[in-house]
Amino acid sequence: MTFHSDFDCYGRMVLIRRFEEAVERLFSEGRITGTAHVCIGQEAIAVGMAAAMQPNDAFTSTHRGHGHFLAMGGDPGRMMAEMFGKATGYAYGRAGSQMMSDLSLGFYGANGITAGSMGLACGLALQAQYHNTGRVVVCTIGDGASNEGMFHESLNLAALWHLPLVVVCENNGYAMSTPLSVGLANQSIAARAAAYGITGTAVDGNSLSAVRDAVSLALTQARSGKGLQLVECHTYRLSGHSKGDKREYRSPAEEAAAWENEPLARLAAELEKQYPDAPGRIAQLNQQAAETIAAAIEFAVSSPDPDPSTVCDDLFAPHLPTA
Amino acid sequence: MTFHSDFDCYGRMVLIRRFEEAVERLFSEGRITGTAHVCIGQEAIAVGMAAAMQPNDAFTSTHRGHGHFLAMGGDPGRMMAEMFGKATGYAYGRAGSQMMSDLSLGFYGANGITAGSMGLACGLALQAQYHNTGRVVVCTIGDGASNEGMFHESLNLAALWHLPLVVVCENNGYAMSTPLSVGLANQSIAARAAAYGITGTAVDGNSLSAVRDAVSLALTQARSGKGLQLVECHTYRLSGHSKGDKREYRSPAEEAAAWENEPLARLAAELEKQYPDAPGRIAQLNQQAAETIAAAIEFAVSSPDPDPSTVCDDLFAPHLPTA
Amino acid sequence: MKTFTATIRDTLAAELRRDPNVFLIGEDIGAYGGAFGVTRGLISEFGPNRIRDTPISEQALIGTAIGAAAAGLRPVAEIMFMDFITLAVDQLTNLAAKLHYIYKLPCPIVVRTPAGGGRGYGATHSQTLERLFTGTPGLHIAAPSTAADASALLQSAIRGATPVIFIEHKLLYPLRWEIGLTLPPPLPFGHANITHSGNNVTVVAWSYMAHLALTAANQLAAEGIGVEVVDLRTLAPLDEETITAAVRKTGRLLIVEEGPKTGGFAGEIAARIFETSYDYLEAPLRRLAGPDTPVPASRTLEAACIPTVETIANAIRELASL
Amino acid sequence: MKTFTATIRDTLAAELRRDPNVFLIGEDIGAYGGAFGVTRGLISEFGPNRIRDTPISEQALIGTAIGAAAAGLRPVAEIMFMDFITLAVDQLTNLAAKLHYIYKLPCPIVVRTPAGGGRGYGATHSQTLERLFTGTPGLHIAAPSTAADASALLQSAIRGATPVIFIEHKLLYPLRWEIGLTLPPPLPFGHANITHSGNNVTVVAWSYMAHLALTAANQLAAEGIGVEVVDLRTLAPLDEETITAAVRKTGRLLIVEEGPKTGGFAGEIAARIFETSYDYLEAPLRRLAGPDTPVPASRTLEAACIPTVETIANAIRELASL
Ligand SMILES: Cc1ncc(C[n+]2csc(CCOP(=O)(O)OP(=O)(O)O)c2C)c(N)n1
Numbered sequence A, B: 001m002t003f004h005s006d007f008d009c010y011g012r013m014v015l016i017r018r019f020e021e022a023v024e025r026l027f028s029e030g031r032i033t034g035t036a037h038v039c040i041g042q043e044a045i046a047v048g049m050a051a052a053m054q055p056n057d058a059f060t061s062t063h064r065g066h067g068h069f070l071a072m073g074g075d076p077g078r079m080m081a082e083m084f085g086k087a088t089g090y091a092y093g094r095a096g097s098q099m100m101s102d103l104s105l106g107f108y109g110a111n112g113i114t115a116g117s118m119g120l121a122c123g124l125a126l127q128a129q130y131h132n133t134g135r136v137v138v139c140t141i142g143d144g145a146s147n148e149g150m151f152h153e154s155l156n157l158a159a160l161w162h163l164p165l166v167v168v169c170e171n172n173g174y175a176m177s178t179p180l181s182v183g184l185a186n187q188s189i190a191a192r193a194a195a196y197g198i199t200g201t202a203v204d205g206n207s208l209s210a211v212r213d214a215v216s217l218a219l220t221q222a223r224s225g226k227g228l229q230l231v232e233c234h235t236y237r238l239s240g241h242s243k244g245d246k247r248e249y250r251s252p253a254e255e256a257a258a259w260e261n262e263p264l265a266r267l268a269a270e271l272e273k274q275y276p277d278a279p280g281r282i283a284q285l286n287q288q289a290a291e292t293i294a295a296a297i298e299f300a301v302s303s304p305d306p307d308p309s310t311v312c313d314d315l316f317a318p319h320l321p322t323a
Numbered sequence C, D: 001m002k003t004f005t006a007t008i009r010d011t012l013a014a015e016l017r018r019d020p021n022v023f024l025i026g027e028d029i030g031a032y033g034g035a036f037g038v039t040r041g042l043i044s045e046f047g048p049n050r051i052r053d054t055p056i057s058e059q060a061l062i063g064t065a066i067g068a069a070a071a072g073l074r075p076v077a078e079i080m081f082m083d084f085i086t087l088a089v090d091q092l093t094n095l096a097a098k099l100h101y102i103y104k105l106p107c108p109i110v111v112r113t114p115a116g117g118g119r120g121y122g123a124t125h126s127q128t129l130e131r132l133f134t135g136t137p138g139l140h141i142a143a144p145s146t147a148a149d150a151s152a153l154l155q156s157a158i159r160g161a162t163p164v165i166f167i168e169h170k171l172l173y174p175l176r177w178e179i180g181l182t183l184p185p186p187l188p189f190g191h192a193n194i195t196h197s198g199n200n201v202t203v204v205a206w207s208y209m210a211h212l213a214l215t216a217a218n219q220l221a222a223e224g225i226g227v228e229v230v231d232l233r234t235l236a237p238l239d240e241e242t243i244t245a246a247v248r249k250t251g252r253l254l255i256v257e258e259g260p261k262t263g264g265f266a267g268e269i270a271a272r273i274f275e276t277s278y279d280y281l282e283a284p285l286r287r288l289a290g291p292d293t294p295v296p297a298s299r300t301l302e303a304a305c306i307p308t309v310e311t312i313a314n315a316i317r318e319l320a321s322l
């Protein structure tokens, strides 16, 4: 989707925040079940990436993908319906929180396997290169995902082949309960880039403009044939890993400090510094977001359940036209 | 095994060379079948590592493991018998070339899966650390193996846990037909160490003393609690990857140049420069090696085939004593 | 009354206390206590050296467990969801399963892993993947359906010399059983359990499906249908003797499996009965299993993918009436 | 007369010529031509952009193929030995097999891979691992036994929209068949072939075992034993109809499988026959397969692990005499 101004970006960020808050609330009320990983505190990365991308670019996401999807233009109603397991959801209830996608938006899906979409992203980028489409692929992963073998294999292959691929690592300090220090021998993910002969960049992931600028530059480089780019965005996962997380592995003080730096309030403050009419516009965007989410929940709740007799449909793709 | 002098080392190196030449010959004559990967040109690494190790240390090998095994004290007769698939072989014919082992020598086996023994090596090192045995594990891999996900996962884990592990990469320029430039985005394997917060070392793998010194130092560091070490040894695989390899992916000129630098003649020349009696001693060691190999083949040929009715034995280990 | 979860936790604690060579290795098993809380609290008694949190590195985690076992330790690894064991198939197939046969090394690793659907977790967090291992010689596989069996088998697994895939069904975790103050003694692998006796139809099942089959059998008793329930407890080794005797007793066999029907372990059992007890069958054998499709997240759709007490009972009624 | 190897090579070349979206991806498939020489020479016609040598990275190689396929290309990946496909089980199980069901993406990847023993390569280079995939809904599996079938199925696989595991048995590579100047037309998946007709015993087999079964059938014809050989050609989808008809025709069934008996695909076939054709069987079904053990390297030991024309013929004779 297109973002015309920082206010547009704020609007999406607050929409993501409200969506995730709703998800947490609906879970605690037992109105949705299964699993979900919310991205409260990481909204600037999602929107910063999306704002840097061009319409034809592609995106692959993680298990923590609601924000990415919304930033790429995902419809909150169909997303919420998917969370409710309804027939109107993005995958008619098959995907749930972790596997939603919308190809018309270039959103090639969230993925329940940590680092599991990195090969997919390489392949999408290979197709772009093969047909010289000008498309660049943005592949998001977490800090924990950078310890999977797939991270290494994909980065080496993408760097070797100069694939038009930007890997963005959302370093939120934890993989589930595992802090960086327990997961990564070298805690700089950007530093891992050198192993593949490329330069990694690390930026403040709670700054919309820092993310947007870094990803823009990376996209430009990748689009111009310079191949794989790696951008590390430092942020903090303000909520628990998923609903069951008691967060006993970290202190309330640490969380409180992180809340001081959360991206939504930061962006609001920046906008207010720059634009005299900001407070009013922000209040309006907040209001809109709340309404959109309320409508999304309403849409989901009033949607029908999927028909169980369809459970075996679509296992195989229909025949494709060939050359 | 213990090496008292450089002549001892030369003796093992020439034994390895003769063993591998015999393997190639026996294959071409159709007297042994299956598969084998010989290490002609890489003898200095095998013996340099072994000479640096202490008796209780452990070693894990690759698909190209004959030289490692011989350097660790493997018996040429039982090895040859294993190549012939005989009942007197190290694994009674079950292992073949690629999976031989002898735990009494600390040789935890060759491995047919590229990078497949790296986790095993981490686990052996973990046991050493757990019980503070003073043992260090040497884990060999090839340049190609460094592109497997297992490489990344193992190095990160070993570095994090400060495991007493020395990873030695035999960089022989090729993974099968794939030159470094096609396999590695950054052609320095030592440089990959930085991704795990450690320093890698690169040495001339065709120099016995360079390998021995570098591995000695690494072993000392690892033994003193400094954890994972990575040593890259530059060498050249003078033969084909395996018997079927026509070596069309590289030029005769390149091979000829590599022969100029091969480790056995280099060591002989060094010894001759240092010791007046070297020519005689070398001639004797050459002679001994030839005799040992002839005897090994004789032993293998005259050994009985395994009894097919034993094929299902030993699938499960017998019960172990527990605490 | 103790939950399946607490029973496994207590068993792990007892084994950790008994043998200093036992240690746990896995993702988020320390302070977090594992995704399902099985190891919760253990780190405070045993410390990070024996309750080892790993990076998200399933290959290296399992490989390290194998190496530690080969050198004499007794690792109990946890793979957070069985769906992720796909990443360790190489290490388990090409190394662990062959370690003794080829290398003469012992490999006493236990890979504990939660499996199965029913919680709306979606296609990559709900699979029952024993089928990836039932065809691999050299591995043992446990799939208990009660807390006591889980404890008894886990003790055997930890004290054994063989690599074990230890399947814990997610829906069993919160269930409660009467477990005495002391844990049950170790139970050797390869012994199925007749959890319900009857003369009309034999049902063979394992893991959560054995639990459902027992419930169905109790219901059907009231209708006068006698069900012999064989709870396999371990898939490898398989207790063919007990299955065969039960089938010969009733002349009718239903095998219940949670995963997709095609290519599952029910086929193996069917083939063995075919080979050994062909003449004793009075009706065609039946497999009740999931459809050949991934497990969707929506509760409505998911429910259509997994056998229930009702569908099991119906299948038994049908078989009984043939 | 053309070898299996050359036929596959020619088929790949024809497909590469036909559709610019087709490309090959794998380890050492370029200048080296692959470990078994299947792709030898293709790089000189099609160049490194379409014959793509990868690093030794099975996960990324398969993942990249999946992504390229999702975006509209038609990758044909090679896994050098089927034993190494263990490293890509996650990508194939959790991504490729679910890509259309969940994400509505097409996934026209073909994963060609040499399987099987008989060459003394040892335990990690000799396995037949279709069992890792036969229980995964969403994958197609081909296991041809002749050059013509391999060509016809490969064309279908490449032109289809579904992920395909394409198994090439190592011992088939050097064998020769009469292949016309033009390649056979594409053959849809799911059609077994009756390669030998007879009234006494039905043999179901695939890949190299179907080749051996045919040889055995020819031998037994001279002895007056009529063997109906069903060469499955594809395991998924499975042509249950043809199998069933053949079994009902002869009343006797032998299933031959190269891998270990326990947990193999023969069990699935047996279960289906049990379910559908119980009343038509005149003797207990038999599975002839490898023992439950890894494949050792020594020729003497290896030979004891794999069915041969002789053991197949003996099993047929025995069944015929029951
Ligand atoms: C292969 C695999 N291993 C483990 C998990 C369980 N898991 C889901 S998310 C997660 C943590 C991921 O951490 P990170 O990559 O930092 O992303 P974050 O959750 O912080 O956004 C884990 C361990 C999984 N889904 N897949």
Ligand SMILES: Cc1ncc(C[n+]2csc(CCOP(=O)(O)OP(=O)(O)O)c2C)c(N)n1
Pocket: B037, B063, B064, B112, B113, B114, B141, B142, B143, B144, B145, B146, B170, B172, B174, B175, B176, B237, B241, D027, D056, D058, D080, D084, D087
């Ligand atoms: C997982 C796996 N992939 C591929 C192979 C096939 N293979 C065997 S050795 C080899 C090349 C290894 O290269 P390198 O690590 O550099 O060792 P070298 O052969 O040069 O000693 C390959 C591709 C294998 N055995 N295992």
Ligand SMILES: [Mg+2]
Pocket: A142, A143, A144, A170, A171, A172, A173, A174, A175, A176
């Ligand atoms: Mg994280």
Ligand SMILES: [Mg+2]
Pocket: B142, B143, B144, B170, B171, B172, B173, B174, B175, B176
């Ligand atoms: Mg090499």
